[in-house]
Structures are given as C-alpha cells and as structure tokens.
Amino acid sequence: MLLSGIIDLPWWGYAVVALVLTHITIAGVTIFLHRHQAHRALDLHPIPSHFFRFWLWLTTGMVTREWAAIHRKHHAKCETPEDPHSPQVLGIKKVLGEGAELYRKASKNAETMKKYGHGTPDDWLERNLYAKHSGKGIALMLAIDLVLFGPAGLTIWAVQMIWIPLFAAGIINGVGHYWGYRNFACEDASTNIVPWGIVIGGEELHNNHHAYGSSAKLSSKWYEFDIGWLYIRIMETLGLAKVKKVAPKVRFSDGKALCDIDTLQAVITHRYDVMTRFARSVGRIYKAEFRKLRSRAPLSGDGAPLKTVRGWLHLDAKALKDQDRAKLDELLDMSKVLQTVYTMRMELAALWERSSASKEQLLRQLEDWCHRAEASGIVALQEFSVKLRRYA
Numbered sequence: 001m002l003l004s005g006i007i008d009l010p011w012w013g014y015a016v017v018a019l020v021l022t023h024i025t026i027a028g029v030t031i032f033l034h035r036h037q038a039h040r041a042l043d044l045h046p047i048p049s050h051f052f053r054f055w056l057w058l059t060t061g062m063v064t065r066e067w068a069a070i071h072r073k074h075h076a077k078c079e080t081p082e083d084p085h086s087p088q089v090l091g092i093k094k095v096l097g098e099g100a101e102l103y104r105k106a107s108k109n110a111e112t113m114k115k116y117g118h119g120t121p122d123d124w125l126e127r128n129l130y131a132k133h134s135g136k137g138i139a140l141m142l143a144i145d146l147v148l149f150g151p152a153g154l155t156i157w158a159v160q161m162i163w164i165p166l167f168a169a170g171i172i173n174g175v176g177h178y179w180g181y182r183n184f185a186c187e188d189a190s191t192n193i194v195p196w197g198i199v200i201g202g203e204e205l206h207n208n209h210h211a212y213g214s215s216a217k218l219s220s221k222w223y224e225f226d227i228g229w230l231y232i233r234i235m236e237t238l239g240l241a242k243v244k245k246v247a248p249k250v251r252f253s254d255g256k257a258l259c260d261i262d263t264l265q266a267v268i269t270h271r272y273d274v275m276t277r278f279a280r281s282v283g284r285i286y287k288a289e290f291r292k293l294r295s296r297a298p299l300s301g302d303g304a305p306l307k308t309v310r311g312w313l314h315l316d317a318k319a320l321k322d323q324d325r326a327k328l329d330e331l332l333d334m335s336k337v338l339q340t341v342y343t344m345r346m347e348l349a350a351l352w353e354r355s356s357a358s359k360e361q362l363l364r365q366l367e368d369w370c371h372r373a374e375a376s377g378i379v380a381l382q383e384f385s386v387k388l389r390r391y392a
C-alpha cells in the first residue's frame with residue numbers, strides 16, 4: 001500500500017489535488033505575504049497566520065522577511081535599475097524565465113533586508129526553523145506527497161515547486177508589468193493581466209494594486225473579481241482577519257465651482273484616477289493633432305515613429321532618455337496644442353510631488369491650474385477642469 005500511496009485516485013483526482021494544494025499556496029502568498037506582511041493592509045488572527053507560515057515553508061521555502069523586503073523595494077524603486085525584477089529594465093524574457101533566480105539574488109542583499117524587512121515575524125519558530133532551515137520544508141513536503149500518493153506524489157510535488165516561480169516570480173512580476181490593461185495611470189508600467197483574479201489569487205489585478213498599494217482589496221471595477229478578497233472577507237466574518245485599508249472610492253460633488261481643501265485632498269488621494277481621466281479626456285486631441293503631423297513624420301535625426309512618440313506624452317519627462325526627450329521636444333515644437341496639453345499634464349502631476357509646499361499653496365496652484373485650463377481655448381481641458389473641481 002505504501003508503495004502505491006495511502007490514497008488511490010483516478011488521474012483527474014491527482015490533478016484536482018495538485019490544483020487545490022497550489023491554490024492554497026497562492027492564497028498564502030497573496031493574503032499572508034503580500035497583503036498582510038508586505039503592505040499591512042489587514043491583520044490576521046494567529047491561527048491563519050501560523051498556518052500560512054507553515055504551509056509556505058512546506059511548499060515554497062520562502063522566508064517571510066525576505067519576501068516582504070524584496071516586494072517593498074519593488075514598490076519603492078519600481079521600473080528603475082534598483083527594482084529587483086522589472087521587465088522594463090531587465091527585459092521580459094529574463095523576468096519570465098529567471099524570476100526565481102532574481103528573487104534569490106535580491107534575498108542575499110543585506111542592505112535590502114535591513115531597510116525593507118522590518119516588522120516581519122521574528123519569533124523562535126522563524127529564527128530556528130522557517131528561516132534557518134528554509135529548504136527542509138520542501139523536502140518534508142516531498143515525503144508527505146510520496147507517502148500519500150505514491151509515485152504520483154512526485155508529480156504533484158513538482159507542480160507545487162514550479163507554481164510560485166512560474167506564476168508569482170514570472171507571470172506577476174513579468175507579465176504584470178508588460179502586457180494587459182490599465183485602470184490607473186500609475187508612474188510605473190503595472191498592468192492588470194485579466195479582470196478575473198482566480199488562478200493567482202487576485203494578483204492578476206496588478207495595476208489596481210500599484211495604484212493603491214495598501215488596499216486589502218485588489219479589484220476596482222464592477223466586472224473585476226479578486227478571489228483573495230473573497231477569502232479575506234470570509235475570514236473576517238469568522239473573526240480570523242481584520243481589514244485595515246481598502247482603496248477609497250472616487251466621489252464627485254455636483255455643482256462645485258471652486259477648489260477647496262477637500263478637493264485638493266481628493267485629487268492627491270486619487271491622483272492615478274485623475275491622470276487616467278486626464279489621458280482619456282485629451283485622447284481625441286492627441287489623435288487629431290497626430291493626424292495633422294503625420295505628413296511631417298518621421299522626426300529629425302534617427303527618427304521615431306509618431307505612434308512611439310505619442311506614448312511618451314503620457315510619461316513623466318524624467319522617465320525618458322535624453323535622446324527620446326529631444327525627439328519629444330521637437331514634436332511639441334510642431335504643435336502648440338500638444339505643447340499646451342503636455343505642459344498642463346506635467347504641472348498637474350507636479351501637485352502631489354511638491355511635498356514641501358503647504359496645503360494652502362497647493363490649493364492655490366490647483367485653482368490656478370483650473371483657471372489656465374479653462375482659458376486655454378481647448379475644450380477637452382476646459383471640460384476636465386470642471387470635472388477636477390468636483391472631486392470630493
């Protein structure tokens with residue numbers, strides 16, 4: 001019996017077991033490591049907290065402090081050379097194919113651990129078992145799978161071992177910053193892979209997460225589904241979890257004609273929503289102006305397709321290389337309308353970057369921005385200014 005395993009199942013039964021076990025691991029990563037430990041978006045009762053720690057030790061060998069530190073650094077240094085796993089910097093092939101290696105390399109950076117690894121478990125179990133013997137849990141999981149399922153247990157174990165390197169280290173860190181759709185115009189390249197966050201526990205909604213990093217809920221639109229959030233709500237109902245933060249809902253106040261402190265606070269809080277709506281508002285202007293300029297492309301020098309340059313209008317100038325910035329400046333010189341819209345975009349984004357300015361100063365700058373938008377003669381800017389004043 002032991003040679004064939006304690007549990008005998010048809011082939012599809014083993015497939016179901018593998019999917020269930022890997023899904024528990026995914027739930028542990030998204031609920032415990034990501035939302036609870038890295039972002040403090042919720043508190044967990046000791047029962048699920050210790051279960052997830054033990055389960056992740058068995059199935060991944062990942063150390064909580066290392067995972068949280070690497071992820072926090074990813075947010076702090078996103079899409080820069082210091083980002084541990086940016087496909088925009090390292091290339092999509094490298095992140096997809098070598099995501100686990102990038103994680104291991106980052107985990108050995110003592111400075112990263114010291115700066116970003118604070119507040120993670122540091123009890124006797126963590127020091128003497130989970131962190132000290134991180135590889136032994138994986139070996140124990142292999143033994144358990146073999147005893148329970150016999151030779152089929154080896155396949156189940158192999159699936160468990162590849163699941164996180166493939167989906168978390170590869171898909172989320174790679175595809176989630178390369179392909180997909182965006183609800184929010186974040187300063188990074190994060191995307192939502194699909195609107196149904198099931199296979200990776202809700203982590204598919206990666207752009208939503210980067211817009212509101214401390215939110216325990218990753219879905220944003222009515223058609224998006226975050227299964228990790230479903231599990232959290234169930235645990236909260238059972239008294240096993242307590243949600244601390246969720247993304248605030250965008251609200252508008254009808255008939256508001258002037259900006260006030262509440263407007264300023266709402267604009268800063270919902271800055272990615274603001275920039276997304278701005279981009280949509282001026283989209284037709286961009287198309288119309290580029291149709292006029294198409295006969296004059298390519299630009300001087302080594303040239304750049306207008307489609308490529310058009311994408312730069314949605315980026316911070318600091319994110320562009322010097323040669324690309326020069327091409328963009330040349331384009332803006334060819335169209336006063338594009339120059340006005342781009343300048344207004346940059347000035348709007350600068351509002352939440354001026355941390356040294358007082359609320360009163362920022363409020364005056366916001367009101368001045370609205371006045372200039374309404375006096376620009378550009379209908380899209382005028383209409384957006386009216387919308388901007390109504391943020392509440």
